[in-house]
Amino acid sequence: xxxxxxxxxxxxxxxxxxxxxxxxxxxxxxxxxxxxxxxxxxxxxxxxxxxxxxxxxxxxxxxxxxxxxxxxxxxxxxxxxxxxxxxxxxxxxxxxxxxxxxxxxxxxxxxxx
Amino acid sequence: xxxxxxxxxxxxxxxxxxxxxxxxxxxxxxxxxxxxxxxxxxxxxxxxxxxxxxxxxxxxxxxxxxxxxxxxxxxxxxxxxxxxxxxxxxxxxxxxxxxxxxxxxxxxx
Numbered sequence: 001x002x003x004x005x006x007x008x009x010x011x012x013x014x015x016x017x018x019x020x021x022x023x024x025x026x027x028x029x030x031x032x033x034x035x036x037x038x039x040x041x042x043x044x045x046x047x048x049x050x051x052x053x054x055x056x057x058x059x060x061x062x063x064x065x066x067x068x069x070x071x072x073x074x075x076x077x078x079x080x081x082x083x084x085x086x087x088x089x090x091x092x093x094x095x096x097x098x099x100x101x102x103x104x105x106x107x108x109x110x111x112x113x
Numbered sequence: 114x115x116x117x118x119x120x121x122x123x124x125x126x127x128x129x130x131x132x133x134x135x136x137x138x139x140x141x142x143x144x145x146x147x148x149x150x151x152x153x154x155x156x157x158x159x160x161x162x163x164x165x166x167x168x169x170x171x172x173x174x175x176x177x178x179x180x181x182x183x184x185x186x187x188x189x190x191x192x193x194x195x196x197x198x199x200x201x202x203x204x205x206x207x208x209x210x211x212x213x214x215x216x217x218x219x220x221x222x
Contacts, residue, residue, distance in 0.1 A: 048208045107156050
């Protein structure tokens with residue numbers, strides 16, 4: 001596609017509910033990143049994929065967070081048993097070979113009530 | 114620990130009033146200094162990458178410069194459409210960006 005596409009754009013979840021956020025990267029991009037952005041803050045790194053391999057998941061805040069990219073293209077970020085502190089915008093980015101030219105999607109705004 | 118600090122947090126300018134945004138960083142081995150623009154409700158949009166002290170890059174009314182401890186984003190004769198949040202980031206490790214909190218710029222006619 002023309003850019004990185006994320007869905008849904010907005011998600012309201014009740015506390016304790018599981019959610020799944022989808023990212024369609026730019027076609028052919030090897031690298032894929034997930035970031036979390038709290039209101040008024042800069043994005044914070046969550047995890048990184050090179051093709052289907054998850055090479056860095058050091059930023060995932062807890063074991064409730066899980067990401068996958070099984071075929072090396074579309075990625076899903078799953079959050080189990082959501083908590084209020086999980087409320088944030090989740091950004092996906094992709095790049096051809098490195099983070100230096102990463103293109104971001106518009107993000108998914110998650111609100112946990 | 115790698116860290117990025119941006120100042121000011123917010124900046125209000127009149128159209129045509131030039132100014133600069135600051136990004137100071139501490140990093141163990143700089144792997145690039147990045148500037149992004151973010152509009153409300155959208156993801157960050159890439160502007161510049163700088164790699165070494167003394168390097169400068171320009172795009173329309175924006176000019177980014179880099180020293181060993183900080184980077185500046187100079188905005189010359191800004192227009193209302195330049196209003197946005199400007200984010201600075203450094204390359205951390207080989208695969209992640211470490212962002213500052215951003216500077217919210219408002220340019221008024």
